[in-house]
Amino acid sequence: MISQAIDNVTLMLMRGNIAEISADAIVNAANSALAGGGGVDGAIHRAAGPTVMQECRQIGHCRTGSAVVTTAGSLHARYIIHAVGPIYGHHADAAQLLASAYDACIDLAEKYQLESIAFPSLSTGAYGYPVVEAAPIALQTVIEHIGQAPTTLRQIAFVLFDERTFKIYAQELERILRPTP
Numbered sequence: 001m002i003s004q005a006i007d008n009v010t011l012m013l014m015r016g017n018i019a020e021i022s023a024d025a026i027v028n029a030a031n032s033a034l035a036g037g038g039g040v041d042g043a044i045h046r047a048a049g050p051t052v053m054q055e056c057r058q059i060g061h062c063r064t065g066s067a068v069v070t071t072a073g074s075l076h077a078r079y080i081i082h083a084v085g086p087i088y089g090h091h092a093d094a095a096q097l098l099a100s101a102y103d104a105c106i107d108l109a110e111k112y113q114l115e116s117i118a119f120p121s122l123s124t125g126a127y128g129y130p131v132v133e134a135a136p137i138a139l140q141t142v143i144e145h146i147g148q149a150p151t152t153l154r155q156i157a158f159v160l161f162d163e164r165t166f167k168i169y170a171q172e173l174e175r176i177l178r179p180t181p
């Protein structure tokens with residue numbers, strides 16, 4: 001695990017299953033139909049139980065690059081923020097939409113006055129976004145927000161499933177925080 005203090009916020013990178021994490025909000029890598037699926041979405045809905053899917057059906061839809069909130073069922077969280085990242089190769093403005101999905105989650109976390117949020121690596125599974133391209137966008141978007149005080153968030157975690165994704169995020173964080181001259 002990597003833990004880095006930035007201003008008043010602790011930014012963490014860890015390996016694991018996001019459905020098992022404790023945080024005020026856990027971010028789901030959802031699809032725009034909020035219909036459930038594999039990967040993060042499957043793990044979260046399996047662990048959260050049927051009430052979350054019922055809420056998703058009622059909400060019905062979420063635009064790519066945006067996010068919606070539900071309760072968290074049996075997860076160790078108060079809320080699930082369902083974020084829809086872009087499909088790589090399908091959305092022309094994929095980088096902008098990916099940043100916008102992370103921004104939408106942070107805006108909702110602030111709106112609900114949450115202190116902790118856990119993100120997966122949005123779009124880098126079924127949606128095909130190369131991790132080397134997605135990691136700098138994910139980290140930069142979150143770090144930019146930390147710079148814009150005041151913020152209720154005190155802990156922001158990226159929960160990364162596999163070693164390769166974790167390593168790329170770790171390298172990218174190092175590069176952002178300690179750029180070589």
Ligand code: ADP
Pocket residue numbers: 016017018019029030038039040041043085120121122123124125126127128129159160161162165
């Ligand atoms: P998307 O459809 O947005 O690409 P996926 O869920 O398919 O979302 O994958 C996003 C990333 O999350 C991938 O890097 C994948 O390996 C990873 N992942 C899959 N399952 C989990 C999980 N349970 N916890 C955390 N990350 C996961």
